[in-house]
Structure formats: structure tokens, C-alpha cells
Amino acid sequence: MGIGILALAGAFLLVAPLGLKPYGIFILSMWAVMTIAAIGLNLTLGYAGQISLAQAAFVGIGAYVTAWLTTKGAWPFWPTYALGFASCFAVGWILGYPALRVQHHYLAFVTLAFNTLVYLVFRNEEWLTNGIYGISNVPRPSLFGFSLKGGREFYYFCLANLVFVSLAAWWLIRSPWGRAFVAVRENPIRALSLGVDTRRYTLMAFAIGAGLGGISGALYAPLTQFVDPTPFALGLSLNLLLMVVLGGSGYFFGPFLGAIVAVLLPEWLRFAQGYYLMGYAVLVMVMMAFWPTGLLGLADRLLKK
Amino acid sequence: MAAAELLKFENVVAGYGKETILHGLSFAVPRGAMTTVIGPNGAGKSTAFKAAFGMLAVRSGRILFEDREITNRAPRELIGEGICYVPQGRNIFPELSVLHNLEFGGVAAPKGTDLKARIEAVMDRFAVLRRKARHQASTLSGGEQKILEIARGLLLQPRLMLIDEPSIGLSPLLVEELFALLRELRKGGITLLMIEQNAKRALENSDYGVVLELGRMRLQDSARAILSDPRIGQLFLGGGLSA
Numbered sequence: 001m002g003i004g005i006l007a008l009a010g011a012f013l014l015v016a017p018l019g020l021k022p023y024g025i026f027i028l029s030m031w032a033v034m035t036i037a038a039i040g041l042n043l044t045l046g047y048a049g050q051i052s053l054a055q056a057a058f059v060g061i062g063a064y065v066t067a068w069l070t071t072k073g074a075w076p077f078w079p080t081y082a083l084g085f086a087s088c089f090a091v092g093w094i095l096g097y098p099a100l101r102v103q104h105h106y107l108a109f110v111t112l113a114f115n116t117l118v119y120l121v122f123r124n125e126e127w128l129t130n131g132i133y134g135i136s137n138v139p140r141p142s143l144f145g146f147s148l149k150g151g152r153e154f155y156y157f158c159l160a161n162l163v164f165v166s167l168a169a170w171w172l173i174r175s176p177w178g179r180a181f182v183a184v185r186e187n188p189i190r191a192l193s194l195g196v197d198t199r200r201y202t203l204m205a206f207a208i209g210a211g212l213g214g215i216s217g218a219l220y221a222p223l224t225q226f227v228d229p230t231p232f233a234l235g236l237s238l239n240l241l242l243m244v245v246l247g248g249s250g251y252f253f254g255p256f257l258g259a260i261v262a263v264l265l266p267e268w269l270r271f272a273q274g275y276y277l278m279g280y281a282v283l284v285m286v287m288m289a290f291w292p293t294g295l296l297g298l299a300d301r302l303l304k305k
Numbered sequence: 306m307a308a309a310e311l312l313k314f315e316n317v318v319a320g321y322g323k324e325t326i327l328h329g330l331s332f333a334v335p336r337g338a339m340t341t342v343i344g345p346n347g348a349g350k351s352t353a354f355k356a357a358f359g360m361l362a363v364r365s366g367r368i369l370f371e372d373r374e375i376t377n378r379a380p381r382e383l384i385g386e387g388i389c390y391v392p393q394g395r396n397i398f399p400e401l402s403v404l405h406n407l408e409f410g411g412v413a414a415p416k417g418t419d420l421k422a423r424i425e426a427v428m429d430r431f432a433v434l435r436r437k438a439r440h441q442a443s444t445l446s447g448g449e450q451k452i453l454e455i456a457r458g459l460l461l462q463p464r465l466m467l468i469d470e471p472s473i474g475l476s477p478l479l480v481e482e483l484f485a486l487l488r489e490l491r492k493g494g495i496t497l498l499m500i501e502q503n504a505k506r507a508l509e510n511s512d513y514g515v516v517l518e519l520g521r522m523r524l525q526d527s528a529r530a531i532l533s534d535p536r537i538g539q540l541f542l543g544g545g546l547s548a
Binding site: 182186187191193 | 358359360379380381383384385390396397400401408409410411412413441457510
């Protein structure tokens with residue numbers, strides 16, 4: 001059954017842009033980009049059990065690296081994409097060190113402070129980031145001589161990236177690494193007695209999660225073609241956390257569903273005009289109150305019955 | 306020729322924070338045998354295991370495995386050397402499946418290890434684990450959970466198994482089965498070092514005994530000699546034995 005649903009969803013994602021207006025295609029592209037960031041956070045939080053409220057900062061770093069280098073530096077896209085991943089991986093590794101000392105809500109505050117710090121750098125260090133004016137005219141890349149300038153073409157590019165990241169994450173979770181992440185999440189002391197280097201895996205969980213945030217950002221910049229500090233404030237981190245938890249933390253497809261709720265649902269609810277955000281908030285509260293394991297946790301429970 | 310002793314503590318001092326638990330502990334674990342460590346609460350039995358397995362810093366002294374120093378090496382490396390540690394209490398991951406728990410046993414496996422084949426072999430040996438492979442581990446009975454832990458440890462084919470109070474919380478019948486399993490492992494060539502509260506029964510199943518008190522070794526002898534030593538009977542084993 002799982003494969004059937006997957007094939008159906010895949011077919012939908014391939015066909016959908018044909019019947020959508022440019023704005024719809026943009027939103028669907030944003031869903032793919034945010035899902036990539038949420039997959040990263042799901043590795044850090046869902047699989048390795050380390051709470052992070054800094055994922056938006058990594059999306060931001062990835063976006064600024066790509067935006068800055070492809071405009072001011074006139075770099076081609078791919079090296080900036082790789083650099084976006086690498087720089088977030090490195091910073092994520094460093095951010096992992098506090099997690100070796102503190103856990104849970106203390107760690108949440110450490111990462112929250114980090115997100116705020118990065119946001120302030122984006123906003124205040126004008127010489128580097130152009131401050132609140134942002135960086136505009138971020139070019140969209142071409143692939144094998146094929147231009148991705150059009151919204152539809154760029155959507156398929158984002159989708160291809162999502163598939164690539166998903167396959168990599170799937171492989172990682174299935175590997176001994178993935179098992180070690182879960183062991184660290186479930187019980188660090190037991191994991192240690194099984195020979196898991198809990199230190200290294202905690203840092204790695206942060207670094208890989210952050211790296212995927214960077215990839216998400218590297219796609220975000222050419223998608224919106226404009227990067228400014230506002231989207232990377234704490235709000236996005238909370239939103240990404242919501243995607244992971246709502247979809248089902250620690251479930252592979254959790255982020256995909258969570259991102260539907262967080263990115264697409266508010267758009268669909270727009271018909272309610274001023275009330276749509278209130279309705280959305282109530283919906284999220286109800287879902288969390290009754291299905292704390294997220295949508296996939298709920299599906300799991302229903303299927304087992 | 307390999308030494309007669311597989312594991313050796315030499316004047317080991319270790320503890321938690323400012324508190325010192327092991328005050329120069331020295332004893333040796335004979336190769337291919339089953340040795341039980343006994344002693345009153347606070348004697349440092351579990352602490353000695355943790356120190357040997359790199360989970361507690363040794364402040365001074367040395368620990369040798371196969372005549373090579375392993376003091377303060379990381380658990381992961383010690384697993385690579387062939388040491389396996391089954392801590393006290395429940396050490397499974399209760400929320401995950403039995404199979405997933407077994408897979409964790411291979412987390413530290415060297416590259417190229419055929420884990421699938423080893424898991425199959427372990428499940429051949431313990432039929433209950435195959436039958437319940439997809440069940441959540443918390444649904445196993447206490448005895449089955451202990452078997453799962455031991456099976457998980459066997460995945461990496463250890464030469465030395467440190468096992469801390471395996472019989473805790475098990476019914477007398479299951480304890481018998483567990484000791485039978487441990488004797489079988491010893492026959493298969495694994496050296497066993499075990500801590501047991503149920504000292505009399507453990508010694509009856511062991512080749513050697515080590516008596517700890519206040520972080521030092523008080524006595525080391527054959528299990529039989531310790532069982533019949535009247536002082537030990539009064540000190541640790543409760544009445545009845547010395548009579």
C-alpha cells in the first residue's frame with residue numbers, strides 16, 4: 001500500500017504544475033524546499049533526539065551564501081550549492097557542542113539564541129549581507145545547458161533535489177549511522193555500552209541536519225530570487241519544528257506531510273480571509289492535543305488496530 | 306602462548322566525582338572460565354565493570370586485556386577488542402522492535418561484517434527472538450529481554466563478557482535457564498565475568514569467585530572454596546552456608 005501511495009503522490013507532483021498558475025507553482029516549489037530543511041531537522045530531532053530551534057538560521061546561511069556568491073561574486077550555481085551545504089555542516093557541527101552538555105529545553109534555548117544571533121548578523125552587518133535591503137536578482141541556474149529560469153522548470157529542479165535529498169536521507173537512516181542516531185536518541189548510556197561514540201554521533205546529527213538546511217537555503221535564494229533577513233528569523237525555525245512534529249517526528253515521510261500542513265494549508269485556507277490564520281492555529285492545536293505523535297504516528301496507530 | 310589471565314586489574318583507583326569507590330583494586334580473570342564477583346553493596350562491583358569498559362575514568366592503576374593495557378579506552382574500541390558489557394537492569398530499547406534491538410548490537414561492528422548473517426545465526430540460536438522479531442521489545446518477558454541483551458552482545462562474537470546482575474527480577478526457573486545459557490557460552494569459549502546478588506547460586510554455576518569489599522579485592526579462589534569458606538558465608542552469603 002505504501003508504494004501505491006508513494007507512486008500516486010509522485011505522479012501528482014509531476015503533473016500538478018501543468019494545471020497551476022505561477023503562484024501555485026511557486027508555493028509547491030516552496031513546499032519542496034522547506035521539506036528539504038525539515039528532513040534535515042527530522043534527522044537531528046526525530047532520529048537523533050536533539051532539539052534544535054536553529055534550522056532557519058541554516059536555511060538563511062545557505063541562502064545568503066548562494067545569493068551573495070552568484071550575484072556579487074558572479075559564481076556559477078553549483079559551487080555555491082556545495083558551499084552552502086559545507087558551511088552549514090561546519091557551523092552545525094560547532095553548534096552540536098552545547099548538545100553534549102545540555103539537553104531538552106536548555107538545548108532549545110541555546111539553539112534559539114544561535115538563530116537570533118545569525119538573524120542579527122543578516123540584518124546588521126550591512127557590509128556583508130546588505131542588511132534589510134537584502135540581495136536581489138539572484139539568478140536561477142541552468143542545468144546541462146537547460147535554463148531553469150521559468151517557474152515550472154525551477155519547480156522540477158526543486159523536486160529533483162527533494163528526491164535526491166530523500167534518497168540520501170533514506171540511505172543514511174538505513175545505514176549503521178541511522179541506527180546509531182536512534183540508539184543515542186533512545187538512551188545515550190545504553191548506546192555507549194553498545195559501542196556507539198555518542199559524542200561523535202550527536203555532533204554528526206547536528207551537522208547533517210544543518211547541512212540539509214543549507215541545501216534548502218541554496219534553493220530558496222534562486223527560487224525567490226531575493227534574500228533578506230526577515231524569513232530566517234525564529235518564526236521559520238518554529239515553523240520547521242512544527243512541520244517535523246506535526247508530520248510525525250522520527251517518521252521518514254513526516255516532514256513531507258508536515259510541510260504540506262505548514263506551507264500549503266495556510267494557502268488553501270486563504271478563502272477564509274482574515275480568519276485563516278486563526279483557523280490554522282486552532283487546527284494545529286487540536287492536532288497536537290489529540291495526535292501528539294503527528295500525522296504518521298496516527299496513521300501507524302490506525303493501521304495497527 | 307597466551308596468558309592464563311584474560312583480564313587483569315592492577316591497583317585500579319576510580320570513582321564518581323569526589324567520591325572514590327575503587328581503592329587500588331587488583332584481581333585477574335582466568336581465561337575460558339566463568340568468574341563471579343561478589344561483595345556487599347558499595348563494594349565497587351559495578352564500578353569495576355564500568356571502569357573496565359571505559360565508562361568511568363580510571364584515576365590510577367592499569368587494566369590489562371590479553372596482557373595489553375586498555376585503561377581508559379573508549380567502549381567502542383573495547384568492543385573491537387572483543388569485550389562485551391551487559392549492564393545491570395533492563396538495557397533493551399523498549400519502544401523499538403526486537404530486530405531493531407539486535408541490529409544495535411552491530412553498531413560498532415567493523416566494516417565488512419556480515420551483520421545480516423550474524424543476526425540470522427543469533428535468531429537460529431534463540432528461537433524466541435525470531436518468533437518475536439517484529440514485536441516491540443517491551444512486550445518480551447523479563448527473561449526474554451535478558452536473552453535479547455545477551456544475544457545482542459553475542460553479535461560481535463566477544464571473547465569476554467562482563468555481565469552485571471543478569472538474574473535480577475527473574476523467576477527462579479528463569480534464573481536456572483539463564484545460568485545454563487551462560488555455562489553454554491563458556492563452553493563455547495567465551496570468558497565470563499559476572500556480578501550476582503544471588504551469590505550462592507552464581508558460585509555454584511561458576512569456576513572462580515572474587516570477593517570485593519570497600520573497593521578492594523579480599524579473596525580470590527575457586528568457586529567451590531569460596532562457597533565452603535565459613536567467613537564468606539557469614540559475611541556475604543547469609544546464614545545456612547557455613548552450617
